[in-house]
Amino acid sequence: MGKLVIVGTVAFDAIETPFGKTDKILGGAATFIGLAASHFNVDVAAVSVVGGDFPQEYLDLLSEKNIDISGIEIVKEGKTFFWSGRYHNDMNSRDTLVTELNTLADFNPVVPEDYRDAEVVMLGNLHPLVQSSVLDQMEKTPKLVVLDTMNFWMDCALEDLKNVIKRVDVITINDEEARQLTGEYSLVVAARKIHAMGPKYVVIKKGEHGALLFHDDHVFYAPALPLEEVFDPTGAGDTFAGGFTGYLVKTNDFSFENMKNAVIYGSTLASFCVEKFGTERMQNLTNSEVHKRLLQFKQLTQFDIELT
Amino acid sequence: MGKLVIVGTVAFDAIETPFGKTDKILGGAATFIGLAASHFNVDVAAVSVVGGDFPQEYLDLLSEKNIDISGIEIVKEGKTFFWSGRYHNDMNSRDTLVTELNTLADFNPVVPEDYRDAEVVMLGNLHPLVQSSVLDQMEKTPKLVVLDTMNFWMDCALEDLKNVIKRVDVITINDEEARQLTGEYSLVVAARKIHAMGPKYVVIKKGEHGALLFHDDHVFYAPALPLEEVFDPTGAGDTFAGGFTGYLVKTNDFSFENMKNAVIYGSTLASFCVEKFGTERMQNLTNSEVHKRLLQFKQLTQFDIELT
Numbered sequence: 001m002g003k004l005v006i007v008g009t010v011a012f013d014a015i016e017t018p019f020g021k022t023d024k025i026l027g028g029a030a031t032f033i034g035l036a037a038s039h040f041n042v043d044v045a046a047v048s049v050v051g052g053d054f055p056q057e058y059l060d061l062l063s064e065k066n067i068d069i070s071g072i073e074i075v076k077e078g079k080t081f082f083w084s085g086r087y088h089n090d091m092n093s094r095d096t097l098v099t100e101l102n103t104l105a106d107f108n109p110v111v112p113e114d115y116r117d118a119e120v121v122m123l124g125n126l127h128p129l130v131q132s133s134v135l136d137q138m139e140k141t142p143k144l145v146v147l148d149t150m151n152f153w154m155d156c157a158l159e160d161l162k163n164v165i166k167r168v169d170v171i172t173i174n175d176e177e178a179r180q181l182t183g184e185y186s187l188v189v190a191a192r193k194i195h196a197m198g199p200k201y202v203v204i205k206k207g208e209h210g211a212l213l214f215h216d217d218h219v220f221y222a223p224a225l226p227l228e229e230v231f232d233p234t235g236a237g238d239t240f241a242g243g244f245t246g247y248l249v250k251t252n253d254f255s256f257e258n259m260k261n262a263v264i265y266g267s268t269l270a271s272f273c274v275e276k277f278g279t280e281r282m283q284n285l286t287n288s289e290v291h292k293r294l295l296q297f298k299q300l301t302q303f304d305i306e307l308t
Numbered sequence: 309m310g311k312l313v314i315v316g317t318v319a320f321d322a323i324e325t326p327f328g329k330t331d332k333i334l335g336g337a338a339t340f341i342g343l344a345a346s347h348f349n350v351d352v353a354a355v356s357v358v359g360g361d362f363p364q365e366y367l368d369l370l371s372e373k374n375i376d377i378s379g380i381e382i383v384k385e386g387k388t389f390f391w392s393g394r395y396h397n398d399m400n401s402r403d404t405l406v407t408e409l410n411t412l413a414d415f416n417p418v419v420p421e422d423y424r425d426a427e428v429v430m431l432g433n434l435h436p437l438v439q440s441s442v443l444d445q446m447e448k449t450p451k452l453v454v455l456d457t458m459n460f461w462m463d464c465a466l467e468d469l470k471n472v473i474k475r476v477d478v479i480t481i482n483d484e485e486a487r488q489l490t491g492e493y494s495l496v497v498a499a500r501k502i503h504a505m506g507p508k509y510v511v512i513k514k515g516e517h518g519a520l521l522f523h524d525d526h527v528f529y530a531p532a533l534p535l536e537e538v539f540d541p542t543g544a545g546d547t548f549a550g551g552f553t554g555y556l557v558k559t560n561d562f563s564f565e566n567m568k569n570a571v572i573y574g575s576t577l578a579s580f581c582v583e584k585f586g587t588e589r590m591q592n593l594t595n596s597e598v599h600k601r602l603l604q605f606k607q608l609t610q611f612d613i614e615l616t
Contacts, residue, residue, distance in 0.1 A: 185397070186535070186536055187534055188534045189536055206517065209514065209517040209518075210529075212534060219608060220607075220609075220611070221534070226520060227496060228494055261612070299526070300527060300529050301610075302609075303609075305569045305573075305606075
């Protein structure tokens with residue numbers, strides 16, 4: 001069985017949506033990525049940092065999902081990264097109310113010894129130098145490196161970001177960020193420019209409109225499942241990334257054709273994530289639920305025109 | 309071979325996009341719908357009205373595409389409907405600069421005798437009373453009635469619109485209009501409410517994000533082909549409708565499964581329409597070009613996860 005290293009935040013989130021609000025609950029990119037990837041029964045390690053205020057029960061929850069937490073540093077005297085946000089009525093935009101970096105400000109990721117030969121590395125959204133440092137620690141060239149990032153790093157650490165982007169195989173980015181990074185409105189042209197920066201595969205996430213996978217002149221479109229209600233979008237992008245990488249580790253097939261399946265798995269898991277606050281839905285997700293929803297994705301997109 | 313009646317505008321358009329601008333060129337819903345439907349070699353009649361200023365060459369162009377124009381009334385002393393618009397840089401929004409109704413203001417559609425037993429009726433975007441009047445003239449209940457409309461009629465003729473919506477099988481509407489018509493943000497919930505108004509099938513067009521087809525609890529998602537450049541979106545929605553109805557008339561199969569194919573054909577033809585100004589691209593479209601692009605749509609969306 002292949003190994004997956006994830007670096008990213010493990011955090012407290014406080015979320016307001018039109019449906020309600022939460023106190024500080026479990027959040028963070030590595031948390032969502034890990035929970036999604038753990039669905040595939042691969043060896044997963046999370047590399048992160050938390051403070052002494054981080055509840056043991058949250059760490060236990062990750063362990064119970066067979067996520068190796070030896071790479072999660074606990075800074076006893078420090079506080080855990082905290083993010084708070086409020087979603088607008090359309091659920092497609094949000095305001096950040098609070099960002100407290102806390103222990104994340106001095107985060108030096110350390111990849112556990114056992115995972116320095118991992119086949120796949122998932123670089124969650126963090127400072128590009130932190131992402132680079134994880135790659136520096138790998139003792140074998142991974143078969144696949146996937147990077148997630150956001151507009152914040154384009155604004156304040158663009159050169160560092162470009163340097164790490166050079167080193168990755170797949171980038172996942174949302175449509176607005178792809179446009180910002182390249183200065184191109186057309187996503188086809190933007191993807192081509194990002195290819196030229198390094199990544200052979202470009203995944204552009206469009207929220208409720210699905211995700212596009214680009215590779216050379218090939219493109220694949222995974223729609224998002226039309227949902228009656230999006231309860232809380234927090235973590236959907238990370239859950240997508242976790243499903244995507246988890247599936248690739250499990251199948252050990254990094255071809256474009258198999259990456260299409262990985263995108264569908266990512267979209268499938270993300271469609272569950274948004275049904276409840278935070279990680280709640282992902283904690284209790286069963287295989288048969290996932291299986292049923294994959295069938296829905298097939299029905300949603302497959303057609304049978306006879307081309308004569 | 310089945311028959312298709314189209315009612316809609318035949319018009320002059322003047323278009324500005326970031327790529328250039330046109331003088332008055334051939335436009336109108338019935339024009340775009342007719343050109344797309346003519347691709348399927350079915351019997352098509354356009355019902356419309358133009359003024360004495362409408363060039364014979366435009367009428368000849370429609371005739372050459374085997375569109376029956378006997379239902380296009382020519383009001384010699386009148387002027388043809390004229391629309392002018394300017395697209396914004398993102399090509400997803402536009403300002404209307406001029407709308408001159410001219411002969412359209414007193415339009416009384418007359419369905420040609422030969423077409424009063426047509427299998428399919430396509431009601432292009434017009435005043436709902438004009439749409440109703442076409443249905444009143446049908447001597448046999450059509451197998452399928454498809455209606456397109458827009459927010460303007462929701463603002464100023466809502467009751468008339470609701471009355472005609474009751475009488476149709478399929479409605480095509482864009483996402484914002486579906487939300488306005490139902491007061492629901494979720495397109496799944498909006499589609500359900502529109503079902504309850506009458507139409508068994510609801511097509512929600514999302515522009516560059518594709519189109520959704522709803523029927524009872526079933527949903528199908530046809531993405532738009534990611535394009536390097538959208539040159540002029542004018543007529544894309546009507547071209548979609550023409551491809552959709554033309555394919556259904558040709559195959560004479562009005563099942564949900566076959567409607568999926570019709571949606572793909574509509575999306576395929578629309579992807580050509582936007583490549584040039586106005587009807588230019590649709591005038592010169594070959595079967596082999598359409599065939600090639602249908603294959604691209606297959607590659608864009610088809611995946612092969614083994615569900616075990």
